[in-house]
Amino acid sequence: MTDAPLKLFNSLTRSLEVFEPVHPGEARVYTCGPTVYNYPHIGNMRAYVFADVLGRTLSWKGYKLTHVINITDVGHLTDDADAGEDKMEKMAAEKAQSIWDIAEHYKQAYWADVRALNIRQPAQWTVATDYVPQMIQFAKGIADKHCYELESGLYFDVSTVADYGRLARAQTEEGEGRIEAVEGKRNAADFAIWRKTPPGETRQMEWDSPWGRGAPGWHLECSVMSGEVLGFPFDIHTGGIDHREIHHPNEIAQNQAHCCTNGLDDPRNSGARIWMHNNFLVERSGKMSKSSGEFLRLQLLIDKGYHPLAYRLMCLQAHYRSELEFSWDGLGAALTRLKRMVMAVAAIKANAPKNVPDAEMGALLDHISRRDFNDELSADLNTASALPILEEVIGSKHLSVDQKLLLVSEMDAVLGLNLLSLTRADLRIRPKSARLTEDEIEAALARRKEARAAKDFAASDAIRDELAAQGVEVMDGDPLGWEWKLG
8 A cells, every 4th residue: 555645734834745754764853842830731731642643643654753842941931922930930939849849740740641641752851951051052152143142131133034933924023012022122022042140139940151140041942952852954843833923933043043044935944844733722711721720630630530531532533733622521522432432442352363363464554444544644633534434443344353453453553542451440530529439339239230120119219319419320221331420
């Protein structure tokens, strides 16, 4: 079979392009990671589900993948538009804790969410504070031609590179109105790549530099870490759509300065061949903002009894470039869909032979379902259309058991739903508020079954009502055969 070529939407050119790796047979990808000052919310995690599917697709198509995700533990200000306090310093002051302890705690929390969502480990996690010497060297290399010094730090002059703002389509001062107004800046869009510690202050994270003691800017960090590990130009840079307006244009400007490259008519001059951005997750109650206090994080979904892979499936049900609205009903529907697939795959596994000949796989390489699945993935990672193809394979009456398992294994390697290992018991997550144990519920249901067999419907109803009073809904006649759920 000749696979359909992988086409990806390049935010820089605003067009679909065939993926042509910079290094034949390889795919080098950089993903903007979290600033570890707080827990990630589920909208943040959508970006990493998207990047994971991209990486899995590249692996599935045979590329040797090198995927890097950074951890920002210094330099990211409270306003992404280069203004305000350092997020890490601010949280450390609020918590009266070491900034290093804050970073470690929230880094581990982020990694726990990565594992829960079955996001593959990248080839490397790059932590910003590990690269400060390289950041200083990078800044020194571009300072003479592209930067100027003010009392507050070293600033990048965006007029010194061609096509600044093309990624954001904001090439006028009016288009950059959110940028911090700093006295002495040459252009409204100029940004700090090194921030001096104000006189009389001491920060927990600060270093000596040619421009005074201070800390690197957020934009500088990603340019340095991506270039150091992947080399310029690399293949794909990913991030949330919010990065498309300021952070990534500033990265591109630094990359152009560092590589002494020209304008962006050639996308490779940006540092990456393709720039990709996932759209927002929208939640109408306003709980997607960390400033709201109790914001929506993955652990809250789990505490309410939803398996985290139901959220992954919810993300896959929409194209990554489309807005996705979060609702509890939508999450519940995704969980039901996941349950159906898990139960169907379990039934297939129960009837599977112990050994499947290698020849079977070769015979399936040109199967129509695999071709269709590949076509959807190749059309800019269209997981929303790939999912029904997987479900058709699971329910097919024309494929043998071993053929189904081979195809499910292949397709799930991209979608990452763990269908071959996830069990019914895994999906029954006990809400934090539940008072009864699962054993107690099952014992009550066993007594109810005996009562119904004896036609003692009064006793059966009484047990059902007792369970309902404690938040357990008995699901008589449920087509999934789930029997009960915790409300």
